[in-house]
Amino acid sequence: MSSDQPNGTGPFAEMTDKMLKAGKLLSTIRDDDVDVGATPKTLIMRRDKVELFRYAPITEQKVRTPVLLAYGLIGRYTMADLQEDRSLVRSLLAQGLDLWLVDWGQPNRTERWLTIDDYVDDYIHAAVERVCRETGHDRITLLGICEGGVFTTCYTALHPDKVKGLVLTITPIDFHADRDDPDTHHGFLNLWTRSLERSDIDKLVDTYGGLPGEFMSSVFSLMTPMRSLTKYNVDLIDVVDDEAKLMNFLRMEKWLADRPAHPGEAAKQWLKDLYQDNKLVKGEFVLSGRRVDLSKLTAPVLNVFALNDHIIPPTCSRALGEHVGTKDYSEIELPGGHVGLFVSSKSQGSLSKGISEWLAARD
């Protein structure tokens, strides 16, 4: 006879009890309760769909130089501010930084013709100038995440007089260095993009008017196949009766679901010029008619990457060290994955502490 029969405490009874609790819990949670990107901030400037925000301080300012955070165009910045106890934004504010955010909004087919040139030389440039004007600084620090790291790298190389320091997190620089990463779980995105014809990328973008968010989500799901298959059954059942864990799960889902289309022409540059042709490290990447020369990165650079990043292999990020023009180049390698670096409870302290100490030493 099964152990759960006599006293009602076996696996079946536990599961029944869990599902009853889950039913009660889920009936009380509404979408509005699942708040992401909730750290208070003020809108300072709007340019087309792009918005510049300044975060409200939560402690005395300890680092004078303003820091402008730029996320990429795949997913949204809310990954850096998922919830109060798992928020890079909040942790940096707690370290006394004057933190600003450039939010790309929700691009769709209207933004089909925008290029990386527009993002770097127009939107980021306008944001940097506005931050300088608001704070009275000539130069600021840029903090780029993933594709946003590539944008801020290009900006720093093209506008060295505007940048006091550059902090990169999980940023690909050498897009072919996945070949140097022995972990077969890493770098599928690099391999997959190289397997496509250039005309496939053109046709995909021209047909959809951009790179659809759902399409990129499906490629990311492929990279962790069993995790994708067990997410809504095994993983969800594990946390469904624990309110704190369930809210973590739902916030993560909300972030994943908020994946706007990548603007079309910028997507062509991202996939063809960078992922396929690796033009950035070859010194052949051209924006607004000017070649992006990584040796022009003369401001201090901090390069942070995750050792188990399956989306941006650490070898692709680490490669920056060979190309920068500055002698003040530092790296922080942290355990965890691409998203885990920002949302796991383990990495919270080490990531923000590493960044703020580096900034304070150069303020």
Place this chain on the structure above:
Amino acid sequence: MAEESQANPFGPIVAQWMESWRAMAGATAGIGETWSNSMLPFIVKRAAESGFGMTAGNDLAEAIERMAKGPRLADVLDFDRKLAHLTAAWSDLQGKLAAYQVVAAKPWMRAAQQFSARQPDGKAKDAGWREHLGAWNELANEELIANQRTEEFLVAQKQLLQAATEYRARQSEIADTIAAVLGIPTQRDFDEVTRQLTELRREVRALERRLGEAGSRGDA
């Protein structure tokens, strides 16, 4: 016998059902054996690769393709031709999807074979369903990731993407044709407007910047 029937009126029915079931199980085993010993798996695989008769290389697909690629007449509304293009794209997509599924199914079979071949040690015998599921997930995950990195998978996926994009493009062509007939702006019109808007914005901003720089130098 009569007594037995009286005691259990369903006895003969159950016996008959059991006999039928045995016969069916035997036949199924026979079919399975015939299947595995024959050319059928090979033929089905090839059929999947060729889209089960709906993709290029078969009569129907060739006929549709001929319709789509026939001579174009200047004064005839070519909606039929666009529909034929869409149908051809759909059948090509189905073929590429079937071929992709054949490639994508392989790691599952390999994982299942490996999992069933594992000799359960003492620890595994005592393990609960979660431990077994965890072991299966780990094994399947490795096989799926290894498969994704093969040339065969990448080619099948690329061809599926090409076919899906072509199908979507043909759908848009139909939508644009209908919109044009009804006097509604088409997707192409929208793309043209946004292109002009983006270029205009760039020009205005470049001008603003030049004026600002000139002003700060005191040229004005």
